[in-house]
Amino acid sequence: TQLLEQSPQFLSIQEGENLTVYCNSSSVFSSLQWYRQEPGEGPVLLVTVVTGGEVKKLKRLTFQFGDARKDSSLHITAAQPGDTGLYLCTPDFGNEKLTFGTGTRLTIIP
Amino acid sequence: NAGVTQTPKFQVLKTGQSMTLQCAQDMNHEYMSWYRQDPGMGLRLIHYSVGAGITDQGEVPNGYNVSRSTTEDFPLRLLSAAPSQTSVYFCASSPNPGVNYGYTFGSGTRLTVV
Secondary structure (H helix, E strand, O other), X not given: OXXXXXXXXXXXXXXXXXXXXXXXXXXXXXEEEEEEEOOOOOOEEEEEEOOOOOEEEEOOEEEXXXXXXXXXXXXXXXXXXXXXXXXXXXXXXXXXXXXXXXXXXXXXXX | OOOEEEEOOEEEEOOOOOEEEEEEEXXXXXXXXXXXXXXXOEEEEEEEEEEOOEEXXXXXXXXXXXXXXXXXXXXXXXXXXXXXXXXEEEEEEEOOOOHHHOOEEOOOEEEEEO
């Protein structure tokens, strides 16, 4: 059984600050996706990372895939209120069952 | 393109009642799945299907049935609702299983069992 942990569970920061959230697994995975979920909506795909050590940038969001392929991080620069939401990671363990972390609930205070 | 459509958006059931949560997608995706989301628990997989006529159990299948008679539809049935099934339910679809293809989620059904 693969264990998946996201940290921190909750994060509340002021607009303009930087932040990093983490996704860690007990097992190696082949690729990983990050989703953002806003209240009352389903998760929406942000990015897929597929190569160990890979770094992808999406405007103010930087996603990194760990070299050991057991962890990933999401860094947000100059956070804005529109970044508020639940951030979920889901690694690909090579089976048909998509497993999500419990998420990081991010609140950006104007 | 409607994407993934879930109905109803809200539902209140009495303990012991049955109901079907509907999920339809118009993207010709082979893979469809149902999740429930509870506070502090993230998304937990209930059932999934890799194509019409094929279904399998996820992490929390007890109390739920599914069928996949067409590519487009993947209904979730609660045969005898229990308060423990109070949750928000999400349906998702993808061209194929695995994260490389990306999953499209519906906007959810909020179910309360009293």
